[in-house]
Each structure stands twice: as structure tokens, then as C-alpha cells.
Amino acid sequence: MDTALERFTLPRNELAIMHPSGKLVCVACAHRCKLADGARGVCLVRGRSGDALTVPWGYSAGVAIDPIEKKPFFHLLPGARALSFGMLGCDLHCAYCQNWFTSQALRDPRAGRDVEPVSPETMVAAAVARHCDVITSTYNEPLITAEWAHDVFVQARAAGLVTSFVSNGHATPEVLDYLAPVTDAYKVDLKSFSAKTYTALGGKLQAVLDTITGLWTRGIWVEVVTLIVPGLNDAPGELRGIASFLAGVSPDIPWHVTAFHPDYKMTGPPATPTGTLLGAARIGHDAGLRFVYAGNLPGRVGDLEDTRCPGCGATLVRRSGFTVHEARVTAEGACPACGAAIPGRWKTSAQGTGHRAQ
């Protein structure tokens, strides 16, 4: 481990299971690394020292205030300010990572490693002082720094903030159980419907599918993003697989299909054509999803940036890019025109997302 980061670790065993072999199993992500004393996991940021995991805690590798639409969450307090914080590292290694400067910090010598010490209390005080309604664990993969996010979220909930995770979803039931009591909303990147593609990215498709189901059944508000990469995951059959799976969990799960642009080590495929994105959105609607959005091409995708009432068709939230021009969902989560229930979280005054799985 980077010696500069060693001082920002704590022994914590909420996400550890002792294996009969004497190895300590980390269950923060679906790799489930079995660690001998002194070993590090696939993510390189977690390891074992004696009978405890050593986990990242108490630093920031980036803090910013973003519109909630940038995460993206479209059914969570439209127009809210989200204080977004990140650490270093990821359990996957996607060639097109847009956050590689932090996510690949321990693998790629070109990436950054600048960190600042911070406490959960300071982070939450900054969010409140800057009039944020939401606090978000993002930039790196937050599952591998789950204890830190958990401790920040405990303070954030006490201060009346909504808490959210922006994640690859490569989780375990154990880490979802750990996070569920303090997490309001969770964005999952469902990158492909091919197990082979997930293997190339360094993860397991089934684990991500299980996370989406697990989040929904635990009553956490979930939105799913698929970055459409030409040649990688844009085949109609694969997109139909994703859309049908999501509709099977719940047709109320928002699905964001977003446009790729060449980044990091993936410079071969062209940027996603508008027509491909519109076709993916059509597949989502045809599969029965009630809320499908097209992202990263503001102003070029018709009304696919807006939220429309599935009951009467009224425009409820009008957006362009990350800007909300109009938001008409009532505080109780209903269409003002026909009264249909609109799933999501639309007001700040109470804990909970307004969604509870059936």
C-alpha cells in the first residue's frame, strides 16, 4: 500500500468474516477476497493486519458540489445540491473510466494520489453550510470504502441530509445490509448484460444484477445507468436483456442510457451516435420501463431528459443536461394533473425515499 495512505486506515471488522482456513474474507465487494495476514485485496486499498481488516478512513481525494442530476438521480429531489466526496481506488478496471484519476490511483502511476484529512463531522458541516440537501459517496468505487461512507452517512442523516451512493453495484448482500440503514438512494452502473464483458472489466455480472434486486427489496431508491459504448454493449439483444431484467425487478426503476465519449484507455470506439441512444431508450420503453432517460447529449434527445407522468403523459420535470427548468411533482410524490403516484423522493422534510418494495 502507498505509505502516504497508510495513516488513513483503521482496523474495522463489520465487513469481515473469518474463514475456517484462517483467511479473513472481506465482503465489501463481490470479489470476497480471502486475505492472509499482511495481504491486500484486489482493490489494493483494503488489507488484513492480524485479525482485522484495515480499511480506508478519514481522508478525501476530492469534494465538489454537483447538481443531483449529474450523479445522475432524476427521481431524487430535482435540482438539489449534492456534496460529493471521493476516496481512492476501485475493485474494477474499466478501460473507459472517466474517473480513472482517482479510481485507478493505486494501479496507474499517471493517476493522482493527493488526499486531505477530513472527519465525517467536517464533511457534513460543509454540506450544511453550502445548502446541500444531499451527500453522495462517489468518484472512486464507494463499496471498497464502505465504512467511511457509512460513518459520514450517520452524521449526515442526523443533520437531515439525504444520503446516496454512486457505485458500480459489484456488491454483496452483507455490504448492502450494512449500508441499508443509513443509505437513501443508490445509483448502479449496469455496464453490460454479458458475463464475458464483465470479466474483462474485472467483475461479475450476476453480482451487479443481485445488487439491483437487493437494493430494491431493501427499500433503497435505485436508479440504473448504462453507458452505451459502440461495439461493446450496443447490440439490441443485449440492451433488451438489460431492460427486461430491470422491468422484472420493477418497471418503476429509472433507466438512464448515456452516451459514451472516448476516454482513458478506450479511444477506439466512436462517441455514441444520437440514433443509438434513442434506439436504446425505445427498447427500455418497449420492455415496460416507465422512466427511461437519455443522457450526455443535452438538447439532442427530444423529451428523453424530462420526467413524464406514466398516467396522463404530463411533463413533470423539464431538464436540459444538469439543469432543471421546471419540477411539478407534488411533495407527496404525485402528478399534479392526474394524481398518479410518481416513484422517488420529492421532498426533503422526512427520512426515507418514498419507495418501499412490495
Ligand code: SF4
Ligand atoms: S473491497 Fe473487494 S477487492 Fe477490496 S479487499 Fe474487499 S473484497 Fe477484495
Ligand code: SF4
Ligand atoms: S467501476 Fe466505475 S470507477 Fe471503477 S473503473 Fe469502472 S468506471 Fe471507473
